[in-house]
Amino acid sequence: MKIAVSGKGGVGKTTLAAMLSGALVLEDHRVIALDADPDANLASALGVPAEEQITPLSEMDEMIKERTGAESGYGGYFKLNPKVDDIPEEYGRRIGNIHLLVLGGVKGGGEGCICPASALLKALLVHLAIHRDDALIMDMEAGIEHLGRGTAQSMDAMIVVVDPSPWSVQTGQRIKKLAGDLGMKNIFAVANRTDEQSQVDIIRKQLGDVPLIGHLPTDDRLQGHIVEMGPDGQAKPSEALTANLQSIRAMLNEIQIRVGAVSTVPDGSDKESR
Ligand SMILES: Nc1ncnc2c1ncn2[C@@H]1O[C@H](COP(=O)(O)OP(=O)(O)OP(=O)(O)O)[C@@H](O)[C@H]1O
Numbered sequence: 558m559k560i561a562v563s564g565k566g567g568v569g570k571t572t573l574a575a576m577l578s579g580a581l582v583l584e585d586h587r588v589i590a591l592d593a594d595p596d597a598n599l600a601s602a603l604g605v606p607a608e609e610q611i612t613p614l615s616e617m618d619e620m621i622k623e624r625t626g627a628e629s630g631y632g633g634y635f636k637l638n639p640k641v642d643d644i645p646e647e648y649g650r651r652i653g654n655i656h657l658l659v660l661g662g663v664k665g666g667g668e669g670c671i672c673p674a675s676a677l678l679k680a681l682l683v684h685l686a687i688h689r690d691d692a693l694i695m696d697m698e699a700g701i702e703h704l705g706r707g708t709a710q711s712m713d714a715m716i717v718v719v720d721p722s723p724w725s726v727q728t729g730q731r732i733k734k735l736a737g738d739l740g741m742k743n744i745f746a747v748a749n750r751t752d753e754q755s756q757v758d759i760i761r762k763q764l765g766d767v768p769l770i771g772h773l774p775t776d777d778r779l780q781g782h783i784v785e786m787g788p789d790g791q792a793k794p795s796e797a798l799t800a801n802l803q804s805i806r807a808m809l810n811e812i813q814i815r816v817g818a819v820s821t822v823p824d825g826s827d828k829e830s831r
């Protein structure tokens with residue numbers, strides 16, 4: 558499953574993306590967590606220490622050159638579909654079985670920029686093949702205007718995070734319309750910071766035909782990291798994630814039922830060695 562997380566600024570996209578990644582890794586899935594926000598902070602939600610600087614893929618000049626056959630900068634020829642499948646293993650920051658990839662912004666590209674770095678990022682989003690037991694969670698920057706058609710269509714589902722603030726649901730509706738225009742089919746909403754059932758009911762009503770697949774309360778523990786690396790090298794849930802795990806699992810189940818994807822229950826019968 559490839560799930561994109563979007564919504565208005567500050568609604569809780571990164572927090573939810575980290576919670577989904579944590580819940581999935583606890584169920585033995587390999588998770589590719591993609592931070593597609595140029596103002597990246599998924600790493601800290603996943604417990605990567607603040608002093609650790611992760612080089613975004615868009616700044617890995619040598620790798621981009623090697624994959625695309627291009628010198629950095631513009632002009633000249635380069636491959637539009639570079640090999641990307643090994644990038645999570647090779648270049649991801651591992652938090653247990655979560656492979657975090659920070660995409661970074663493509664500087665100076667402007668609209669319609671075709672430069673080696675953007676070709677690589679696009680190929681990564683569109684062509685990254687994932688094993689059936691793997692999950693890809695993409696934390697997006699606010700709004701989806703920057704999302705290309707190819708990327709949108711390569712996602713199995715998009716979650717729009719909304720909160721009880723007055724414009725949030727309107728933004729959600731706008732995102733839904735844009736997502737529909739881009740050819741995305743499975744669009745869901747999650748209500749964040751809802752402490753009363755009445756808020757959930759209002760949001761559900763305002764959302765109209767966008768299914769509300771779950772809600773999360775205000776929980777100050779969510780302001781810390783969501784996942785951390787345990788002493789055994791495995792990803793370990795924070796107290797905040799543990800407290801909200803049931804809700805997150807219910808959301809994932811709801812998506813699976815509605816998208817018609819394979820069961821999340823790992824039966825081990827068809828696992829390939831990795
Ligand atoms: N349910 C919650 N309870 C308490 N704090 C929360 C909750 N959800 C998110 N937060 C906090 O609110 C802040 C914004 O959340 P987050 O960074 O996840 O939003 P975002 O949508 O990714 O923002 P941006 O648009 O800047 O990327 C963070 O400090 C986060 O820890």
Ligand SMILES: [Mg+2]
Pocket residue numbers: 570571572594598696697
């Ligand atoms: Mg964010």
